[in-house]
Amino acid sequence: MYNFRNDYSEGAHPNILQKLIETNLQQQPGYGEDEYSLQAKQILQQKIENDDAAIYFVSGGTQTNLLVISALLKIHEAVISANTGHIFSHETGAIEAVGHRIITVESSNGKLQPEAIQNVLKEYTLRPHVVKPRMVYISNATEIGSIYNKAELFELSAFCKENNLLLFMDGARLGNALMAENSDVSLADISQLTDVFYIGGTKNGALLGEAIVFNNQSLAPEFDYVLKQKGALLAKGRLLGIQFLELFKDNLYFQLANHANTMGKKIADAVNECGYLFLTDPVTNQIFPILPKKVIVQLETKYLFYQWKEIDAENTAIRLITSWATNEEIVNEFITDLKEASYIDK
Amino acid sequence: MYNFRNDYSEGAHPNILQKLIETNLQQQPGYGEDEYSLQAKQILQQKIENDDAAIYFVSGGTQTNLLVISALLKIHEAVISANTGHIFSHETGAIEAVGHRIITVESSNGKLQPEAIQNVLKEYTLRPHVVKPRMVYISNATEIGSIYNKAELFELSAFCKENNLLLFMDGARLGNALMAENSDVSLADISQLTDVFYIGGTKNGALLGEAIVFNNQSLAPEFDYVLKQKGALLAKGRLLGIQFLELFKDNLYFQLANHANTMGKKIADAVNECGYLFLTDPVTNQIFPILPKKVIVQLETKYLFYQWKEIDAENTAIRLITSWATNEEIVNEFITDLKEASYIDK
């Protein structure tokens, strides 16, 4: 059985493992003060074109989200998120556990628009009987594979500034967003248009690791304390530094995201050719084809994937995720199997 | 400069890196459900001789401590620790940040005795104006290199049971404790005599990783939620599973701890031969020789270590830490340099 359920089924890109071996016995300072981490941060500052950024490496997405939000919000402040947002839907109350409400907004495409945020601000005016909305959390790519274009980010950014809201982008799949065919956004744009964001490594070639970027170092000058307090400061921080060094010193990060997207696109094209539709526009490495149930049953004999949402008595949307590690031969095989099942079904 | 400051200056034992490479492209379920983690847990259950134990792998010691304590204590309950305890002295208020007081007890040797705990219980009786002591936190080896023997653990365990206190052992350096020359304690003893403990990997050959062991699975039946909520559940849990598998499938863990201790012992013997004393008895991989300041100045030209505590105008206790990765040739060189400096000083 080949697994299309997620983008963390394999280990790390071989270059990373190779570098771990090469550097293994070099003695280094602990807690992120190692030379690899320092170098990786420098390279990232160049990639995002922002010398004023403060960068920290941590282990995972939920950890990142609770660190950033607990460091930036006062105790009576809240964060606004799409109802599909990872902090609301898949993090076991991590944000509430550090004391903050997540104010959710219905979103059919996983994205937030200024209008929806404006409605929240109107709803939350009865001071002091309500929390104070102070941050907007968005994901790019979103949890359902959609992406923000530059105009949308620009508009969101301006709206947040006008309304004294911090803009935080969850970039667990930022590589996939930036490398999407229809993307007009660069890492430097992200750095300019958000207050804080993170660059996800775990889902794009690393064993583990996310790079938190505060675009202005005055935003969280004592974030190091928070890292340690929440159990996020690794003794062997080199493990994170080495990975981001490998991922960014030669643009490996973008190549890997591109591969994942390309594999997704290949499958999406085949879905199209078979005459099937999608739940959401397939632009990154997460695609949601709507297939006849009979076809799904057939595919499930060889492939693992989630049935995402029943559409009607005959059809269901499934979720397929490709990654940096997805084998193109197996993608080809999947396409063949899909076409065959589709042919039989008709 | 060779670094004797800590036991996390290098990467991982080569076997671990080798296994990461071998298994790298095997697709595995995420979040700790991979086959390596499952296998590692089985092996650990055998090593601790306790089929009823529930085992979880996480990234680091502070994370472990806050997870265990927040999962087991009610909101008005507190944990008792030596004032040298890591949770009190080096974790940036991680335990208070999850809502609990650490009640500290003065301890000259880093260890806790029933008598001291009894005094705390007497002090904390003015219910409901005081917190309720509910857990005892000990470290083995302690933060200053001392260890508990079986009689001490037995007595502590009995005292805790009588007084409705949970006994939690921080085993960041458990390997070093168990492999100390004068130790009469086994992993199985630890499992029998504590309620919960952890086996530290980060400081004994792993890139990162601690194994939390609840000795009775009914103690924290919903700990998986807590792991996720606190950001401790790695998507690629295989990284932790593989490491513990390598460390424990053939007793590598104990060999590595033994090497660290042996290197420490070698230096300690040389210190003895030079006629110097120790701040605390040198039994594990942390030793605290009291050296003339002139000797220290000399050693500092080639080696990194902490000056721990000034003893008098002429002498200071230093801390030297050896590890699984400590190079024996350098230890020999250090001994030569020590003897030379000592000779000149006299």
Next chain:
Amino acid sequence: MYNFRNDYSEGAHPNILQKLIETNLQQQPGYGEDEYSLQAKQILQQKIENDDAAIYFVSGGTQTNLLVISALLKIHEAVISANTGHIFSHETGAIEAVGHRIITVESSNGKLQPEAIQNVLKEYTLRPHVVKPRMVYISNATEIGSIYNKAELFELSAFCKENNLLLFMDGARLGNALMAENSDVSLADISQLTDVFYIGGTKNGALLGEAIVFNNQSLAPEFDYVLKQKGALLAKGRLLGIQFLELFKDNLYFQLANHANTMGKKIADAVNECGYLFLTDPVTNQIFPILPKKVIVQLETKYLFYQWKEIDAENTAIRLITSWATNEEIVNEFITDLKEASYIDK
């Protein structure tokens, strides 16, 4: 201007003030151990027909809610509430601030039905990536004046038991609910059908005060610690005890609630006579008449009340609240003014 905005515009029922004066210089133990508190608890146990209940007096509703919820839920557990629920809409994130998510359910009438809760349970199954629903919070009367009948409570209670959910009733306006014309529920029923509830004093004749009732004292055997920790334990607990003693020793509590409801009914009848409708059925002391805007403008020259919701270009629902202290003469005057404005409008 006469204020119909809320039921806490005046002080306390005169009997209470009288009793405060009579007992003023009697020395009493502090922290709720005074004889008035003990006596009031005994009387309440009789009224709810439950000797096994554990009762605590505190200052206000938000305080009550955060105390009960933080005492009963584990850190990964959540509470389910109608989106109109006070804990979600008017308590500044008090529940999130003690670490718990409020899972909201859309409700048009302010009430929760098993079906809606069942949907939440279905949504929150992806353990451990989601919180665990563990408590159901309902208000009676609800925040929009509706009440639960016995059959509804019975059904909810059974559903909660089957699904391992605690049922918590916010009784800030419990007196008004119980004394509603169409109510078939008694205090004893509430005690039997919920796990924990509170009897609101602040909005029914007291200066301040809510009585928290755990219907089974084994539910929160160490609640006294929590009271103190959250700053809810008054040194002069007598102030709360005396009030509940006065309110319950001769059924004053019910008489006061009845007066409030009767005043509401009088106005509601007049609204009916004028041919106007209501946003929700007027059964307690909160009524929501839908009036022509012109009529509203007229009434606003003499009375304070909230415009609750615009219905259409011509009409708006307003909220009128009556209380134990509402002056019947002014109610009569209001009715006259309403009829006059209504007449002119037609």
Next chain:
Amino acid sequence: MYNFRNDYSEGAHPNILQKLIETNLQQQPGYGEDEYSLQAKQILQQKIENDDAAIYFVSGGTQTNLLVISALLKIHEAVISANTGHIFSHETGAIEAVGHRIITVESSNGKLQPEAIQNVLKEYTLRPHVVKPRMVYISNATEIGSIYNKAELFELSAFCKENNLLLFMDGARLGNALMAENSDVSLADISQLTDVFYIGGTKNGALLGEAIVFNNQSLAPEFDYVLKQKGALLAKGRLLGIQFLELFKDNLYFQLANHANTMGKKIADAVNECGYLFLTDPVTNQIFPILPKKVIVQLETKYLFYQWKEIDAENTAIRLITSWATNEEIVNEFITDLKEASYIDK
């Protein structure tokens, strides 16, 4: 039995009850926006000679402490307190429950000096592995009856400013401190020399109530949210406003504190006359005579008080607390009984 155990055994000063009756049926806005609260705040601003102060009324001391500390500290910051400080010794972990460590300092007289704080700062330098000390908490009068003079406060204040520490004074017994014979401190001094303090009402004539004073309103501009979130905002805030109005409009507050101190002094003088010593200098309404155990046994037949600390086989220090309500006749009787018991003992 007459109770000298504490200063909250009686109700409120009669003027307060009288005013509650007079104003009882005046309709007022809720949540502290009533005219009595507004007027009381104005009067307090005059008394402390600080128009820039922001004042809030709340119910009790533990509540005050947790509100102030949680509003002012960031999540990685800690508060320094004497080990006798109320926040450490008698508040059930209220401060840790909102996430902050209390760093304690041994103090024989209940007071903090700059030198002790300086030692804490030296100890807490290993950023980011330790919390950041950010606030100094002192009590005046202290928990053992001692007081700060102006020079001490001046020195503390200067030290805190130099070291970026906020100075917070717990004034649960501030009246007693200011009215002590040897006091050279005024309310205006307190306002100038601290960042935030509170004026205790509960122990000096009120039913309940403490006035929190931020001496600079920019210090906590959104404190209203915190009040509500922690359950501290009373619907009938008038109850607190009326009390502070009565206590301060004509200096009743100071007269009541003076009475309490005078009663304490009377007993202290008698203790002196009998030739007995004190555990701490008797300057406020808490005195700690060291009496022969036989004398204590005798007194215990008629009076309630705490045995504070055994001094030797023959003698024990007891604690006697007088208050605004202490009856002078009974004080005289107590003195007679003391002298008689003392005479017999000799």
